[in-house]
Every structure is written in structure tokens, then in C-alpha cells.
Amino acid sequence: MTALSPLDKLMPRGYVRQMLCFPSTSAEVSHTLKTGLARVLADVPYLLAGIITSEDRKHVSLSECYQTLEDLYSEQDISDAIDYVVIKQHHFPPSSFAGPGIIPTDTQPPFPNPTPVFRTKLSLVKGGLILCVAVHHCTTDITGFGALLKLWASHCRTGASAAAGFDPAWLNRKALLERPDTSNRPTPASIPELLHVKGPDELTKIAALASQPSDPTTGVFFFPQKTLQALKHAVNKHIASWGNGGWVSSSDILTALLWSAVLSAESDPMSDRKGSNTIGFPVNFRSRFNPPLPPDYLGTAFIMTTATASRDDLISLSFHAGSSNDDEPLDSASISKLADIASIIRASLHSIDEERVRNVLLYLDGASGDHPPITLGPRHDGVSIVSWADQNIYGLDWGDIVGTCDAVRLPKLMYKRYPIVLPRVPANPAGDEGLEVIVSFDRQVFDKFRQSWPMRRFSTLRYYS
Template identity: 50%
Template sequence: MAATASETALSPFDRLMPRVYVRQILCFPSTDPNALRALKDGLAGVALDDLFTGNNLSSHIEYAQLKADNFPPAALMASGIVPADTQPPYPDPAPVFRARLSLVKGGFLLCIALHHSTTDITGFDTLLKIWASNCRAGSFRPVGFDPSWMDRRVLLEPHNTTRTPPHNIPGLLHIQTPAEASRRVTTRSSSEEWQTAIFYFPQRGLRDLKRKVNELLVSDGTAGWVSTWDALTTLLWGAVLGAELNDHDHNPTTTHLSKATSTIGFPVDFRSKLHPPLPQGYLGAAFAMTSATALRDDIISLSNDAGSSSVPAVARVATAIRASLNRVNDASVRDTLAYLNHNPDQPSIILGPPHDGISIVSWADQSVYELDWGVAVGRCDAVRLPKLPNKRYPIVLPRVPDVGDDGGGLEVIICLEKSVMERFASSGPIARYAVLRCIS
């Protein structure tokens, strides 16, 4: 049964999504000549076939070399890998979805771009699951698709009218100030000034740090706990803030370094936080932004020493992060929905409370490495982005599975000015817990 207009209309959260694309390049070692046809046939159960195109770069890109170099982002900038109409300046209207397969010698690269106004990274993951399932089954129908994944009515009026909208703007939103608007304007600099790097954090080290922090919390009689993600975010926050410290005097974008506290922002998936919960496969946007504030001295101290003596500081920062995650709950999300449904024409509303400019995004729970795309396509070796053109704070890439006795881990992509990147890479958290995969 086809979805109704009320089921597929954009929700208030959809309308506040960034006007950009969720874009990933999946790297496959398959040389099967039927891979392109399998992907096209599989996509027919998800979207229109003509949204998928291909090109051949096998004369000058070798998959084996890409893999040996850990799939460096600079090697993924060849013309045609990324669909042109998913890069700024965008056409009007901008396409919702594009995919492009690029053959290389010994494998292929699959670039997938989905407009952020229609979904988030969890919805992107659901789309990949459906597509891979179709390819594996050799079916034109959406294998395992549940129509409830497209139903946005729970986030729309009149289904949310029983809640009285708050008089003041809720804590999961704020009005953008002129200063913040100017900070959000991206100024492109010479490509030589920026470096894009990927660091690998083995899971064992992160779990050990989490264990030490939780043991300290118990011994101190502190209620609560922290997760591996809280610990990783703490390490990245300390490394970034410490790396930017030397730019404070001459870089106006780092004025937050003079404050006694530091505040970062990050997205939180609220599918499971609603009562009743949204389906895990819900294809709309279902994340809120929250922020965490900690003492600047605690955070900066981590950039110099991330060893055993730093555990108390890690505990203080990580518990602040955990508390901020807990502020995204059924009540706060429904207050936000009620406010947005009754105040639809405020163009300056921004998702999340204000923060100092640093944000950390996680794709860690994306299951792309677990997907079997069938005999012709195979399994993905790596998830990458092309080299980034300007500053980008950490994005935690999908969790890398255990290979042999490696234990698995997390990759993080980041783009900073060259001098800042040098300090980031040599900081305590990175030197102790991470391995540099590639930099360009």
C-alpha cells in the first residue's frame, strides 16, 4: 500500500536538517562483471534506477594500492567518483538521492549521497540495509521493508496536539545569533593549508579506559556510568582543544579557548527515547542536538597527559557528556516538537543549545561492514569520504569489525590546518590511544 501524503510529509526535525548531503564512499574488492547490474537491480526496490550511474577509473586507480594505503581520502578525489549534482553549488531543486559506481583496477568504489533534509545517518543505514538485502536476494522488491519506517505522522500535527507547546524556546533549540551565523559561513582556503587525516582507535584501549573511569566513579560513590563513546568523545575533545590552543591569539574562530569552560555539540538519535519508540528503521530525521560543558582546564589537561593520572579528569568530562545525552528524552523531544509545530515560521531556529563551535559526529553504529551484498558485490572493505576542503571536526566512522585478534575499533576522520593537525596528532589522547591510518 502506498504511503499517504500525511505519512511522508517532512516533520519539524526534517525541516531543520542541514541543507547538505549525507555522503559516503564504500570500497569493495569485487571484480565481478555483474556487480553493476546487481546494484542497479537492487536499487530498483528502493528508488528509481536512473538515479544510479557508473564510470571507469581502472586505468589510473588500483584497488590494491588504495587498500595498502588505508584508502586515503586524497585518492578519492578523482573526477566522477562523487555525483556532481550532490556537490555545491547544488541544483534547484536538489536531488534527494544519487549513487555512482566507479570501477578501479581490482575493485570498485560506490559513492552514495542522500539529502540530509530527508533523513539522518540511521536512516541512511536503513537504506543501505534494504539495498544490500535486495542485491543479496536478487529481488526487485524491498526485502524486509516495513511501511512504518516511512510514517512521519507521530512527529506531525494533529498527532502531537495533546501537548501544550512551551512558552519559551525549549532547551533542544536556540535562536541563531548574528555572531554564530558569521561563524557558520565557511571560508575556503588554499588546499595546502588543510590536512585530512584518519586515525584508528583500537577497541581494547577504549574499553580499558572506560573500565578505569567507571571503577573510579564507583569508588567515589558517584552515581551513573560512562560508555566507550563518552570516553572517545572526551579524548577527541581534549585533543582538538589542545591543538587549537596555540591559535587562540590570532584566530578569531577559536576565541572560546579563553573561557573557563568549553561546550561542544553532538547529535543524539531519539528513535528509542520516545514512548512508544519510533521504529529503529525509521527513514526520516530523528536526531536532536545536545551539548556538554566541562572545565576547560580538565579538557586541556588531557591533551598533555592521557595516561593513568588523567583518569579523574576523563571521568569528570565523560560524565558531563553522559548527562547531556540523558537530556534528550521523550519529554524534551515532544516539547521541541510541540514548539516547532506551533512556531513554524522562525527561520533563525537552530537544532540544539548553543556551543562553542566544536562538534563531534558519530556514525559508529552504522552496520555497513556487516552487510552482505550478495555474490557479485560482496562486502565493503572501508567507508571513506573524499579529502575535505576545509575545517571539519571529528566524525567517528562506522565501527570496524574484529579482524583476527585485532579486536576491532573505531576510525575517526578530521580536517584541520596543517599546524593544528600536527599538534592534534602528537597530543596525549591520540599518541596513547590511536594509530594514524592516513593523512593528506
């Protein structure tokens, strides 16, 4: 039976969940999806298991398999309530997925114990379908989630494991610790810098946020790829003038823009801008091991890192010298600030190597049962930005019956959520190549966020509610 890795056990005790929208109206779609999922279970049997939480809630483990395909897969027909053509015209608004029964049972609090590893629900709507897929976060990260979808799509398309390309190495959690020379390495004596124990002040802040009543506004913004590419060209041209061979990606630039917009939206206009701000974000380390982990490794393989930038640079970037013309060329000061912030993010990403990750894994593996609760990542100021951009959902071919995905969404969020960059939207007849970002803030903060210069200048608000 597959055991959870020490890193798996640090994950949130909830679900990675996505709504996948398809235009298929085939009468065979349910049979195809269910048959394909049965083949996935033959490859990945622990999807039939559950996550067991200890009575003191300090520990989690994976149970034996106790479920059947019928427990994992369910469906409903709500074609009288949702019209696929209509929601597509409105860019698949998150409120469309808040209807009864679209989210599978047992995947929202309060959770049963054991909590199912996997649940999926097919909702047939007029002119298409919505497939909600939920996988427990203690068994995977967003890359592993994408690998499961890739496997499922391939089985729907071919019905053969060989064609699906499944490799049992994807399941090997021991691969995180069984590295060359690991047996001779001592467990770090002190907690590594990529981990921390929440202090009383941090716990108090978390408890206060959780107890606040909230009815936030959820919004989806779109950043065209051509806009991000043009910005990347301008910023890297400036960085080239530094003469150090540095560069940044469009993802680094997008993170910098979102960070600036968030900080300005949550800051008091009269507050002191002195000092710095620290952000947290995940780094997939599969390719950073030697030899690398399989790209489709199904367990958790990311580390949280941080970046620290000037608070004044971050906030002032969102006000862009007070310009009333968002279409005018970027001035050199704005390009310089953006280059500085994006370069700091790039340097933080580059700093995550196998040595630092192995120290984390060895420490977690050797930690005693009475160790204070460990949190992934160094301390930061509360803002975190997550990217699912590389999750290639739109590129998956689910076969003639199911087709290809039109949109990836989350339902309207009932809590505050810092930006999540959704899977990259490829070039299509509508010319919509680019990145979508979903956020959830209280209305006042949301309005300030959407009106900040980075969001006005570089994105389009597709939906909010």
C-alpha cells in the same frame, strides 16, 4: 507523497555522502546493484523526488517524483587509474576518492533547484569497486542513511521485499508528531532549550570562517577496540569509587579524548585556561519515544545536545603531566579528569528524553513562516563531534555478487571538519577491530592535534594529506 517533517527542514541543505569500498570483481556487480536499487525505489519512491528551496532560501519542501532509475544511478570504469589492492594496503586514503567522476553529479555546490534526493555512482577500479552514495540531508540522518543501505544490500542479496524486511512505518514522518496525548499539548510559548536562533555574533563568525581560503589537511586515525575497552575499564573503576552507580561507555571516553585533543590543538598555549568549554553532539532519539520509533525510521530523528566541562581539565589532559613515555600506565589524575569529562558527556546524553524532544517538535510545527531561522541544539563554543559508529555498514551482506564492505570513507575534505567517528570496524583477520576517526584542519592545527597526548597514546595515524 511523503512530506518533510519540521525536523527534516532544519537539516543542512547538502548531502550525507559515503564511499563504500568492495573487493568484488564480478561482471554482474553493476546489474545486481542497479536491480537492487530499483527494488529500493519501489519501497521508498521519494528517492526519485527532489528538495525544492524557496526563492528567499528560507523554506524547503519535497517535490513530486520527477526522475528515473537512470537519473539516480551511474557508473564508470577507472581501473586504469586506481588499484584496489594498493589503496587497501594504505588503508583507503581519502585522496583516492578525489578523482574525477567518483562523486555523483549534482551532489556538490552549486546545487540545482530542485536538488535530487538521491544519487549514487559505481566506479569500477582494478581489483574492486567504489560505490559513492549520496542522500540529501533534509530527508534523513546518518541512521536513516544506514537503513537505506541495509535495504539496498538486502535487495541485492535476496531480491524480495519480504526478505528485506521493509516496513512502510519507516516512511511515516507524521509519527514524530502523532504521539499519545500530543493533541492536547499546547505549543511551547518560548523557544525550547534544545533549539536556538543564531545571533549576529554567531552569524558573523560563520560568515568569516566561510570566507577564509583553506587548503586543510585530512587525516584518518584508528583507535583499537581493545585499547578503548581497557580505558573504559579503568575509568569506570574510578567512577565506581564515587558510589553513585554511574558509568560511561567507550564512546563517551572517545568523545572526551577527541574534545581534549581538538581544544588543545586550537588553543594558544599561553591563553588563560579559566572557565569552561561547551561541545555539541547529536543524539538519536528513536528508542527514547514510548512507543519507540522504528529503529530503521528513514527520516531525521536526532537532537543536538551539549556538554560543558572545565577548560583546564580538557587542555591539561592533552598534555598528560608532560610525560615523555606514552606507554606508562595512566596516572590517577588523568583517569580522574577523563572520568569527570566522560561523565558529563554521559549525563548530557541521558538528559534527552521524549518530553524534551516533543517540545522541540511541537514548537517547530507551530512556528510561523516569519520566525527567525531556528538552529538545532543549544548554543555551544563551535566544536562538534559526530559519531557514525553504530552505522552497521561492515555487517551488511550484499550477496555473493557484491560481497561485504572493506572500508567506509569520505573524500579528502576541502574545508575544516571536526572529528567524525566512522562506522565501527568489526573484528577481522588483520585484527583491526576498533574505530576510525576522520578530521580536517589547517596544517598547523592538524599537527598539534596529532601530537596531543590522547591521539599519540591511544590512536594510530593511518593517513593524512
